[in-house]
Amino acid sequence: MSDLLIKNGHLIDPANGVDGPMDIHVDKGVIVKVGKKLAVQARKIIDAKGMWVTPGLVDMHVHLREPGYEYKESIKSGGESAAAGGFTSVVCMANTDPVNDCASITEFILEAARKASPVNVFPVGAVSQGLQGQTLANIGEMAEAGVVAVSDDGKCVMNTALLRDAMTYAGMFGLLVLEHAEDHDLTTGTHMNEGPISSELGLIGAPSVGEEVMVARDIALAEYIGGAIHFCHISTAGAVEMIRAAKKRKVKVTAEATPHHFTLTEEACRRYQANAKMAPPLRTQRDVEAVRKGLADGTLDVIATDHAPHAKVEKEVEFEKAPFGVVGLETAVGLALELVRTGVLTRTRLVEVMSLNPARILGLDRGSLPPGAVADITIIDPEVEWIVDSTKFRSKSCNTPFEGWTMKGRASYTIVKGKVVYKNAD
Amino acid sequence: MASDMALSGKSLVSMEDLSADQIMQILSTAALMKEISEREVKKAPTLRGRTVINFFAEPSTRTRTSFEIAGKRLSADVINISASSSSLSKGETLKDMAANLQAMKPDLLVARSPHSGVPYMMSQWMTCPVINAGDGRHEHPTQSLLDLMTIQERKKDMEGLKVTILGDILNSRVARSNMIAMTKLGMIVTACGPATMLPMNISRMAHHHTTDVAEAVRGADVVMALRIQKERLEGCKFPNVREYSRYFGLTAAHMKHTASNSIVLHPGPINQGVEISPEVVEGPWSVIMNQVTNGVAVRMAALYLLLGGAQPQV
Numbered sequence: 001m002s003d004l005l006i007k008n009g010h011l012i013d014p015a016n017g018v019d020g021p022m023d024i025h026v027d028k029g030v031i032v033k034v035g036k037k038l039a040v041q042a043r044k045i046i047d048a049k050g051m052w053v054t055p056g057l058v059d060m061h062v063h064l065r066e067p068g069y070e071y072k073e074s075i076k077s078g079g080e081s082a083a084a085g086g087f088t089s090v091v092c093m094a095n096t097d098p099v100n101d102c103a104s105i106t107e108f109i110l111e112a113a114r115k116a117s118p119v120n121v122f123p124v125g126a127v128s129q130g131l132q133g134q135t136l137a138n139i140g141e142m143a144e145a146g147v148v149a150v151s152d153d154g155k156c157v158m159n160t161a162l163l164r165d166a167m168t169y170a171g172m173f174g175l176l177v178l179e180h181a182e183d184h185d186l187t188t189g190t191h192m193n194e195g196p197i198s199s200e201l202g203l204i205g206a207p208s209v210g211e212e213v214m215v216a217r218d219i220a221l222a223e224y225i226g227g228a229i230h231f232c233h234i235s236t237a238g239a240v241e242m243i244r245a246a247k248k249r250k251v252k253v254t255a256e257a258t259p260h261h262f263t264l265t266e267e268a269c270r271r272y273q274a275n276a277k278m279a280p281p282l283r284t285q286r287d288v289e290a291v292r293k294g295l296a297d298g299t300l301d302v303i304a305t306d307h308a309p310h311a312k313v314e315k316e317v318e319f320e321k322a323p324f325g326v327v328g329l330e331t332a333v334g335l336a337l338e339l340v341r342t343g344v345l346t347r348t349r350l351v352e353v354m355s356l357n358p359a360r361i362l363g364l365d366r367g368s369l370p371p372g373a374v375a376d377i378t379i380i381d382p383e384v385e386w387i388v389d390s391t392k393f394r395s396k397s398c399n400t401p402f403e404g405w406t407m408k409g410r411a412s413y414t415i416v417k418g419k420v421v422y423k424n425a426d
Numbered sequence: 427m428a429s430d431m432a433l434s435g436k437s438l439v440s441m442e443d444l445s446a447d448q449i450m451q452i453l454s455t456a457a458l459m460k461e462i463s464e465r466e467v468k469k470a471p472t473l474r475g476r477t478v479i480n481f482f483a484e485p486s487t488r489t490r491t492s493f494e495i496a497g498k499r500l501s502a503d504v505i506n507i508s509a510s511s512s513s514l515s516k517g518e519t520l521k522d523m524a525a526n527l528q529a530m531k532p533d534l535l536v537a538r539s540p541h542s543g544v545p546y547m548m549s550q551w552m553t554c555p556v557i558n559a560g561d562g563r564h565e566h567p568t569q570s571l572l573d574l575m576t577i578q579e580r581k582k583d584m585e586g587l588k589v590t591i592l593g594d595i596l597n598s599r600v601a602r603s604n605m606i607a608m609t610k611l612g613m614i615v616t617a618c619g620p621a622t623m624l625p626m627n628i629s630r631m632a633h634h635h636t637t638d639v640a641e642a643v644r645g646a647d648v649v650m651a652l653r654i655q656k657e658r659l660e661g662c663k664f665p666n667v668r669e670y671s672r673y674f675g676l677t678a679a680h681m682k683h684t685a686s687n688s689i690v691l692h693p694g695p696i697n698q699g700v701e702i703s704p705e706v707v708e709g710p711w712s713v714i715m716n717q718v719t720n721g722v723a724v725r726m727a728a729l730y731l732l733l734g735g736a737q738p739q740v
């Protein structure tokens with residue numbers, strides 16, 4: 001008898017051109033067979049009637065905070081939060097303490113994940129030592145230890161010469177540079193988007209052009225050296241347009257967008273709501289529309305959460321003192337499904353941007369479910385209504401701007417290597 | 427004795443919180459309060475038994491003293507807490523601070539902070555009314571009220587007055603509160619300053635804006651010069667103080683082109699010879715000392731009305 005049969009579900013597997021009723025037969029952590037009305041015996045049978053069955057969701061941009069900031073999140077709690085949100089894999093950024101800029105830290109993260117995380121954890125190494133933007137981190141040895149990309153996320157690589165060398169050097173090890181595009185000379189001391197609302201609130205604003213000048217620079221650089229660049233959390237209409245134009249010219253550029261940037265505007269910062277403070281900041285309705293359109297037409301390849309936990313007390317301060325970032329793992333599916341319901345994305349496109357594309361961009365053997373593939377599977381109930389209550393989050397932190405929102409749709413089962421690691425009990 | 431409860435129990439965080447009528451109500455109450463200040467015994471029993479906490483997270487002798495005198499003249503118990511930002515950063519969050527202040531059961535909190543939004547946040551976390559005594563780059567409503575009182579004393583009817591606000595419009599909470607209030611009261615506001623110090627959305631905040639001081643003050647009934655924070659701005663928003671004063675300092679020569687009987691205001695403290703020349707400060711236009719006197723009166727009025735007073739016994 002085999003391990004698992006998922007039946008009566010609606011399988012969406014864009015890599016294999018599947019979008020219809022299909023059963024999945026899993027044994028020993030891998031897909032054995034995908035087909036209609038499979039008649040197999042299994043120790044566990046999941047009836048996925050009325051649900052979508054997708055390749056396990058991949059979040060290519062999270063902050064797990066371990067090592068160094070375990071009071072905000074740990075590899076265990078972040079992994080559990082991911083599982084509860086329907087993600088089977090997370091890609092964690094290097095801005096821990098110590099920074100993941102050498103093999104021993106990479107190994108520590110992978111070992112901690114093996115012991116404690118219910119989902120796959122793929123670490124990102126730093127571009128520069130200590131994220132200082134001065135000298136290259138030990139990219140080769142980190143590649144060997146298991147990082148899947150390099151990024152100074154949280155900071156932009158301001159030194160263009162260093163970025164050029166990082167792209168070239170990391171490329172040698174098959175690693176992509178993930179760029180947090182922000183001209184810090186234009187944005188230091190800023191707290192939200194620059195515009196009428198920042199002016200009204202008396203807060204110094206970050207201009208959209210602070211993102212766009214770096215996107216323009218990086219595209220020019222990638223085009224010149226023939227290298228690849230990936231943009232994290234694109235937030236402005238201008239940046240979307242530049243990436244669209246670059247892709248037309250066949251520049252090797254990919255990009256992601258966060259649920260908060262395709263859902264909220266700078267209005268959310270009113271009343272000094274520190275849970276609406278993040279970098280890049282929430283922008284205008286025009287930018288929100290542009291990000292949605294970018295996701296729909298292929299300009300933006302990925303939805304990633306930029307899950308950035310901070311302790312409650314860290315946000316209960318003056319807006320200007322509050323740290324940047326919001327949690328996102330447990331609300332992403334609900335917010336992304338809203339894009340499907342409103343006709344922005346097809347459900348196939350949704351699975352592309354939340355599973356297939358991030359896996360392909362990073363070269364992970366995930367994102368599709370052919371026979372022989374690792375059985376990382378997400379089962380989504382697209383109709384269930386629920387209310388965001390951060391006290392129920394698996395994450396250690398509750399800094400969400402979506403508290404109290406009514407969402408439609410969430411993960412019912414999260415399955416990693418054939419094992420159910422999360423089942424929605426509500 | 428008619429009692430007006432419209433302002434009772436409310437917080438005063440932004441001039442947006444007040445209607446034109448409410449502004450006029452505070453100003454007329456302030457005029458009565460000013461009489462108390464001119465008596466030999468400068469004290470009324472009106473707020474006896476009420477506790478006002480002055481919570482100042484930014485040093486400010488003037489504004490704090492003004493609130494303290496205002497409270498004491500109305501017989502309130504006034505307690506000053508100067509929380510330097512360092513004691514706040516020692517592990518205590520703003521919310522903790524609000525809880526501590528709440529536990530002292532004040533009837534009203536006066537809050538000042540270098541950070542925009544603090545008085546608003548305190549008003550959300552505490553049950554008593556909160557008066558914003560200046561927060562970051564955001565607002566300074568009682569400064570605006572004392573400016574308006576000073577203008578009203580000289581000009582009577584405020585509608586249609588031409589007002590020029592000169593200086594660092596971008597970072598000034600005084601300018602922000604005044605632009606909101608003055609446009610509400612029907613004044614015609616011109617903002618003037620270096621282009622680096624005019625907010626991008628200035629056309630939504632003031633009727634006119636220019637970088638030419640001579641043009642800005644021509645025909646003005648009221649000119650308000652703002653303090654330049656030279657320590658913070660020199661070298662980035664303008665090259666140096668000498669160049670600032672050359673292009674943006676208010677001089678007697680400028681005042682010759684203003685309307686007859688024009689007045690000059692300055693929120694203080696003044697950088698003499700930088701944003702304003704000594705001959706203007708000491709000249710016939712200056713109502714700067716009246717502003718200080720009126721500061722006590724408008725704060726008495728604000729305390730009184732927010733604490734739900736009926737017609738004051740004067």
Ligand SMILES: [Zn+2]
Binds near residue numbers: 153155180280
């Ligand atoms: Zn980032």
